[in-house]
Amino acid sequence: GENVEQHPSTLSVQEGDSAVIKCTYSDSASNYFPWYKQELGKGPQLIIDIRSNVGEKKDQRIAVTLNKTAKHFSLHITETQPEDSAVYFCARSGLSGGGADGLTFGKGTHLIIQP
């Protein structure tokens, strides 16, 4: 079945340091792996995504890596800033016969940037 494990549940880092959040999934048919950031009182917002035919993707301070063999994917944030403080969710989806498949989310990581 579909299951996504996310670690750690809470991560505190000093401003300017890097943060890494890791996820594993179980469904080998997964082909799309987005990462969402959720701020208090708001809906999740996509920050980066990766497809199964790519091993790594970078967008400024944010990067995502994917290891399909091991069913692992990770989010890397460098040079962290106070505005990076939020809850981050990894997710996966595939494609059903009807088109889009819904997202299965990890339980989230509360990232705290210490000034």
Added chain:
Amino acid sequence: DAGVIQSPRHEVTEMGQEVTLRCKPISGHNSLFWYRQTMMRGLELLIYFNNNVPIDDSGMPEDRFSAKMPNASFSTLKIQPSEPRDSAVYFCASSATGALNTEAFFGQGTRLTVV
């Protein structure tokens, strides 16, 4: 575009009452998703539609929950009768999906409290 629009933002109701949550997806998007977020269970997919057709409702917790999408610009999630354990934040999301999964855009959510 104004993004995914959900109403109401907050709903407080008494146990046993009917609750209807509303969603207007982004114009042109052909996939619509309903999620529920709680501290205990995180973000859970309830049901999703492709081209107004329900594809997978296996996440709907009980028969008390029902969802409709009468046209491409409107969807409802109904709970009848409501129970205190239904208290959660309900999110609607939409995406433009063809052969590949694409970004799902989330609304601001409806915070439901059943007393």
